[in-house]
Amino acid sequence: EDQVTQSPEALRLQEGESSSLNCSYTVSGLRGLFWYRQDPGKGPEFLFTLYSAGEEKEKERLKATLTKKESFLHITAPKPEDSATYLCAVQPNYGQNFVFGPGTRLSVLP
Amino acid sequence: DAEITQSPRHKITETGRQVTLACHQTWNHNNMFWYRQDLGHGLRLIHYSYGVQDTNKGEVSDGYSVSRSNTEDLPLTLESAASSQTSVYFCASSESESLEAFFGQGTRLTVV
Numbered sequence: 001e002d003q004v005t006q007s008p009e010a011l012r013l014q015e016g017e018s019s020s021l022n023c024s025y026t027v028s029g030l031r032g033l034f035w036y037r038q039d040p041g042k043g044p045e046f047l048f049t050l051y052s053a054g055e056e057k058e059k060e061r062l063k064a065t066l067t068k069k070e071s072f073l074h075i076t077a078p079k080p081e082d083s084a085t086y087l088c089a090v091q092p093n094y095g096q097n098f099v100f101g102p103g104t105r106l107s108v109l110p
Numbered sequence: 111d112a113e114i115t116q117s118p119r120h121k122i123t124e125t126g127r128q129v130t131l132a133c134h135q136t137w138n139h140n141n142m143f144w145y146r147q148d149l150g151h152g153l154r155l156i157h158y159s160y161g162v163q164d165t166n167k168g169e170v171s172d173g174y175s176v177s178r179s180n181t182e183d184l185p186l187t188l189e190s191a192a193s194s195q196t197s198v199y200f201c202a203s204s205e206s207e208s209l210e211a212f213f214g215q216g217t218r219l220t221v222v
Contacts, residue, residue: 004152034210037151038214041215041216042215043202043215044200046210046211053113087153097143097158097168098153098155100153100154101152102151
């Protein structure tokens with residue numbers, strides 16, 4: 001069974017304090033791994049897609065990396081506006097559907 | 111700008127009633143999805159469609175149905191609402207198999 005776990009469940013950082021979020025997955029074959037950001041009361045917003053081990057993507061203070069078993073979302077010098085829940089999802093090779101993890105709730109304090 | 115909209119944003123209904131949640135997208139995407147989101151769970155797939163007249167069951171489809179009569183709309187129907195269906199429902203669409211999905215703002219449904 002395809003599974004996605006994320007850690008930590010919640011993370012509190014001071015503004016400027018860099019850290020990483022983890023997404024671990026088990027899937028029979030990986031077509032793609034997706035990161036989304038979700039603000040309270042809103043739908044998830046797409047951030048990155050990673051397709052193969054070793055791939056990296058960057059956007060402002062965020063950088064996503066991928067290995068064969070996990071992905072990391074690195075947040076460099078975060079700001080309060082980075083506070084959100086970050087969701088990871090995998091798309092198996094055999095189908096089009098995404099399997100989502102439970103998310104990491106990030107709070108960045110000024 | 112293209113978008114995906116859900117209505118209503120909030121709904122309270124009684125156990126046993128039929129409820130329909132609307133989803134409308136102007137991206138002209140073939141793929142559309144319905145998810146539910148509950149505390150402690152990730153987004154779980156209810157139903158999905160790859161095009162007009164195509165519908166498929168997802169992970170948690172019992173008690174739900176969808177129909178796809180045009181590209182833009184995928185309404186979700188709860189046949190007989192149950193308290194276990196109290197949740198936040200998200201509709202999403204994507205252009206093709208391996209591209210990212212765009213999500214609506216969600217519908218918060220409470221079944222009392």
